[in-house]
Amino acid sequence: MIMVGSLLLALVIAPAAAALGCLAFHKRSIAEKLNLAASIIVVVAAIPLAVLSASGPYRFWDDYIVVDMPGAWVTLCTAIVYLLASIYAVGYMRLLKEEEEKLWSFYALFAGFALAVLVSTIMNNAGLYWIAIELTTLVSTFLVGFERAAESVEAAWKYIIIVSAGISLALLGTVLFYWSGSFVLGPVYDMTWTTLQQTAPKMNPTLVSLAYLLVLIGYGTKVGLAPMHTWLPDAHSESPAPVSAMLSGALLNGAMLGIVRYLAVADSAGVGPFARNVLVALGVLSLLVGALFIVRQDGIKRLMAYSSVEHMGVIALGFGFGGIFGVAGALYHMLNHSLNKSLMFFGAGNVMRGFGTKEISQIRNVWARYPVQGSLWLAGAAAITGAPPFGLFLSELVILRGGIEQNYGWAVAAMIVLLIVIFVGFLNHFREMYFEPSLQTDSSTPAISSWCVTPMWFALAPLLLFGLWWPSGMWEHFSAIAYILAGISP
Amino acid sequence: MLVAHLDPLASSIFSLMAIASLLLAFVMLGSRWLNNYLYAFAAESWVIAILSATVGFYGGYPELYFIAILTGVFRGLFLPYLLWRIIRRLNVSREIHEFLQPSSALVVGAFCVIFSLAVGYRVGQSLGLAATVAVLALTVMLSMKLIGFLMLAIRHEAISQVLGLLVLENGVFLGAQILVPGMPVLIEIVILFDLLIVVACFGVLVQYLLVHAGTTSSLGLRRLVG
Numbered sequence A: 001m002i003m004v005g006s007l008l009l010a011l012v013i014a015p016a017a018a019a020l021g022c023l024a025f026h027k028r029s030i031a032e033k034l035n036l037a038a039s040i041i042v043v044v045a046a047i048p049l050a051v052l053s054a055s056g057p058y059r060f061w062d063d064y065i066v067v068d069m070p071g072a073w074v075t076l077c078t079a080i081v082y083l084l085a086s087i088y089a090v091g092y093m094r095l096l097k098e099e100e101e102k103l104w105s106f107y108a109l110f111a112g113f114a115l116a117v118l119v120s121t122i123m124n125n126a127g128l129y130w131i132a133i134e135l136t137t138l139v140s141t142f143l144v145g146f147e148r149a150a151e152s153v154e155a156a157w158k159y160i161i162i163v164s165a166g167i168s169l170a171l172l173g174t175v176l177f178y179w180s181g182s183f184v185l186g187p188v189y190d191m192t193w194t195t196l197q198q199t200a201p202k203m204n205p206t207l208v209s210l211a212y213l214l215v216l217i218g219y220g221t222k223v224g225l226a227p228m229h230t231w232l233p234d235a236h237s238e239s240p241a242p243v244s245a246m247l248s249g250a251l252l253n254g255a256m257l258g259i260v261r262y263l264a265v266a267d268s269a270g271v272g273p274f275a276r277n278v279l280v281a282l283g284v285l286s287l288l289v290g291a292l293f294i295v296r297q298d299g300i301k302r303l304m305a306y307s308s309v310e311h312m313g314v315i316a317l318g319f320g321f322g323g324i325f326g327v328a329g330a331l332y333h334m335l336n337h338s339l340n341k342s343l344m345f346f347g348a349g350n351v352m353r354g355f356g357t358k359e360i361s362q363i364r365n366v367w368a369r370y371p372v373q374g375s376l377w378l379a380g381a382a383a384i385t386g387a388p389p390f391g392l393f394l395s396e397l398v399i400l401r402g403g404i405e406q407n408y409g410w411a412v413a414a415m416i417v418l419l420i421v422i423f424v425g426f427l428n429h430f431r432e433m434y435f436e437p438s439l440q441t442d443s444s445t446p447a448i449s450s451w452c453v454t455p456m457w458f459a460l461a462p463l464l465l466f467g468l469w470w471p472s473g474m475w476e477h478f479s480a481i482a483y484i485l486a487g488i489s490p
Numbered sequence B: 001m002l003v004a005h006l007d008p009l010a011s012s013i014f015s016l017m018a019i020a021s022l023l024l025a026f027v028m029l030g031s032r033w034l035n036n037y038l039y040a041f042a043a044e045s046w047v048i049a050i051l052s053a054t055v056g057f058y059g060g061y062p063e064l065y066f067i068a069i070l071t072g073v074f075r076g077l078f079l080p081y082l083l084w085r086i087i088r089r090l091n092v093s094r095e096i097h098e099f100l101q102p103s104s105a106l107v108v109g110a111f112c113v114i115f116s117l118a119v120g121y122r123v124g125q126s127l128g129l130a131a132t133v134a135v136l137a138l139t140v141m142l143s144m145k146l147i148g149f150l151m152l153a154i155r156h157e158a159i160s161q162v163l164g165l166l167v168l169e170n171g172v173f174l175g176a177q178i179l180v181p182g183m184p185v186l187i188e189i190v191i192l193f194d195l196l197i198v199v200a201c202f203g204v205l206v207q208y209l210l211v212h213a214g215t216t217s218s219l220g221l222r223r224l225v226g
Helices: A002-025 A028-055 A069-095 A097-122 A126-144 A150-185 A193-202 A205-223 A231-238 A241-268 A272-295 A300-321 A323-355 A371-384 A391-405 A409-435 A450-468 A472-485 B008-029 B034-059 B063-090 B102-127 B133-154 B158-179 B185-213
Strands: A058-060 A065-067
Touching (some): A002 A028, A002 A058, A002 A069, A002 A097, A065 A097, A069 A241, A069 A323, A069 A472, A126 A150, A126 A205, A150 B133, A205 A241, A205 A272, A231 A241, A241 A300, A272 A409, A323 A472, A371 A409, A391 A450, B008 B034, B008 B133, B008 B158, B034 B063, B034 B158, B063 B158, B063 B185
């Protein structure tokens, strides 16, 4: 208990202190070190936290904070992306010469953003979880608009308007959940996830269905499930590359956690089949939208962004299918996607800087100009489309198996077809960038600092490892989470 | 459960307040002047503040008086003041390119209310509360949501969109006071402060929009597509 408590404190205080430190010193050199140190502390705290959560759940501070297995897993994924992105940011942000003066504010916001996502994963009260998610929006808006180009400002505006509108639906859903609980528990009670799940069997199913739909659409906007994904490609493509990685690898998972927790409540309330069908339908639609826009895409970062829509769809399918295979696959996919998408955005950021363009049609001969990081990026591209021997191949396979087991034949069929379309479409863009002859003769090759390449190694190595070997301890951890979400103690 | 056994006077006061705020939402929908939106929004927030106080009085929740004061001060005075300053600095006083004339918007709004009534009635029926103020509260809550979304969809000025968002939240706030007056005060307070931060952010962003994108109308935001 004390151990978990102090780890938790480290997890929260490190980024908070880094953000305050950046604000206090106003210096880039200090700010980037503070942020890097904070991200290392966060990872060091998050790994044992995920392991210890198995003997939990641990509750703190009048039940407002909880360390449970699903939450701690998302915390771990967030922490890893935060570390990778912080290393990358050191190299990448130095390239933005025109922003040199206010880089300290970038790091303050960056640490604040990580803090908000981390805090959302440990909130035990559905209302406070909503507030934490809203805070992530507020902080990240300024990160999206950091470069202050007209495109960035436009993306930031769309981001805050669409996501705030969506999240206000989630607030309505939260209120309705509280209301349906108040028929059983009386007008005043603490709306913790456990309370909701335990009270759910006595709640009115009609009201729970309505509330669940509102919450799903609300947090689904934040997750980037189609058709509420419209902010995502803009925000992901216009923000600086480390921020794109954080948005995609950390924020989306943080919002997905809310959907998963409400799904568990809906399950106990007896509207599980309906709730799952809706989530599965949104998942398939996200895959479809992702596939269509990936095939015809010319923006290199927009390509990655639509791939995020696709992978959130896959994760939604995993949780929607349910069962041990579905949930385990989705959780494994969360980690793999976080690692892989960071790698992809880092590569895209480097290439963008190296070639001075965001357009795929202008990027040619990547391999010849950047042999090392070009290879890393290409390996990442193969991995993200679900090719073996990388982690995503395994997790997608397990999700498919979960779908077959739970009799979602149509969704499994759609998922297979769309994944193949995406595989072909995505890698075709890489074929063009790597193997098609260049039209220009200009071959000046700006050097990319090792700060920008090292995190790509750090992301690819575990991805390969997880593709070859799924640790049995991790499998047991996932099946325990599946039991918790199903309301059964393992 | 407060709404199930409420004396007739309280019930009619709640209904009156709920209907009044719905009407004010229609005022916002039916006008094309930014200042009118703003006044209607401020008035709506005051109605909600009075509603909080009445619910506190009849339901025996003294902490709702505190919420009422905060609502009145923040949503009724401070937010409108901030927005008023932004409007003055922007030099935009009305919507110019409407997607839908205000008169047609009112008709669409009316259909939103009918739809919400159908949903509210259905839920009320399944809860055995069909004859109480709960149905009205649900109806107003959902229709203010829909009207807010309508405003977001058909208005292009940045300020109209911010106000559309605030109407969305007002709807939830109003419904929450009647349906779940016991919802932890902590959360309500934080949500109030949260809103304040939201509007501050919007202020900054609107400035950015004007300086860097050259317009505050979302019609001008056409760079990112596909």
